[in-house]
Amino acid sequence: MDLNTITQVVRRPSDRPGADWHEGDAWLAGGTWLYSTEQPDLRRLIDLTALPWEPLVPTGDGLEIGATCTIHDLHAFRWPLRWTAGILIRESCEAFLSSFKVWNAATVGGNICMSLPAGPMITLTVALEARYELWAPDGSVRFVDALDFVTGDHRNVLAPGEILRRVTVPEHALRKRTAHRRFTLTRLGRSTVFLVGTQRPGGNDLLLTITAGTTRPLRIAFDSLPDARTLRQRLDAVPADVWFADPNGTPDHRRHLTRHFAEEICRELTAGDLA
Template sequence: MDINTINDVVRRPAEPPGSHWREGDAWLAGGTWLFSEQQPNLRRLIDLAPLGWHSLSTSPAGLEIGATCTVADLYRFAAPDDWQAAALLRTSCEAFLASFKVWNAATVGGNICMSLPAGPMITLTVALEATYTLQATDGSERTVDAADFVTGNHQNVLAEGELLRKIHIPAAALRKRFAHRRFSLTRLGRSTIFMIATQGVADLLLTITAATTRPIRLRFDAAPDPEALRHSIDSLPADVWFDDPNGTPDHRRHLVKHFAEEIRGELA
């Protein structure tokens, strides 16, 4: 879709790109959402692609994903053999409500910053205990836990002009055992729920997304029994459950408890 309110596109932004920022601006990465509907408040786009940020890099500390890394690049990533949970990278890419053609443009950072309940890159990074590096307009940076970034449906902690620069997934999380469940009303439809559990030596983490307005990560010091697991889910605030045509809050809560017990049994 043409955005007929745009007067200018910054094709060669400075580093940091926020030095260009002014009211009516928007960051342009993949643009798959930006060009999907009218944007009446926007006057200018700042193209991040020319900055050439690294897409993916590995180190003993883990995996670093540049915010402009495309979904296609993430899907093709070949992880070290001992990163067994890296299989979730492909699983999460396949949870997109998008064709493989969109994968070549859509970015990991864009999906996270959209902050929708069914954003699979949010599910992936919260479940794998990632941290995000955020960059302000003056170039200063801060780090936030992925679990704290999304605060509600299409809401997050980004300040005006601030951008997501990169994502770090620790190697320890990538070495954990894992299990996941996803449900949608149609085979290729938007997720009604998307859940991932990872199990280390000393803890078990259960991440719930799509069913809730923000990511929920439950931590257990040991594998919970069925009653403790149900109690943790029932104790979540009533207003955290998402309501849309893909499922009512009661339907989603029921599915989460059902699949959580399956996951518990799988990892036991």
């Protein structure tokens, strides 16, 4: 879509682009959402893709993902064998409701900052206990747990002019065992629910991440794999207004699917212990 209110595109912003931020600006990375609908309040786009941000940097502490890393590059990443949770990277990329053309433009940071319930990069980073590095226009930096970033449907903690710089995924989370379940109404449809269970190597714990079916991501921790009754009690304690409603599912439908798939995840991780 043509954005006919835009009067300027900053192609080469400064290394700290927030310093020049003013009302009517928008950060431009992949632009897959910016160009999909009218943006009557915008006057200027600041192109972040010109900045020399490394897309993927494995470190001794885990993995750093630059906010402008494309979905294509993330999907193509070959993680070390010791990162048993690395399969979630591929599964989350493939959960996008998009074509390969979108993969080459859409970015990790853009999907997170859109803060939609079905955002698969939100699922990935919350499940892997990531932290987000945020840059403010005044030059300050703060770090936010991925779980706390999204506050509702299309809402997050970003202040005006604040920018997501990178995502840091810790080594200990990348070494966990995983099980996941995702449901869509059609084979290539948007996620109705997307659940991920992770477990420490050799442990019996469970960290259950619930997304797509809720307006914001949830994480429920268990010291040991719960029985069906305990699991249902914890899920039933989720406030009713957190369950999401849209054409892909009612809150009751999503709650039912979440209960069902959470039990399957528990059984899968239990079977892994016995293997």
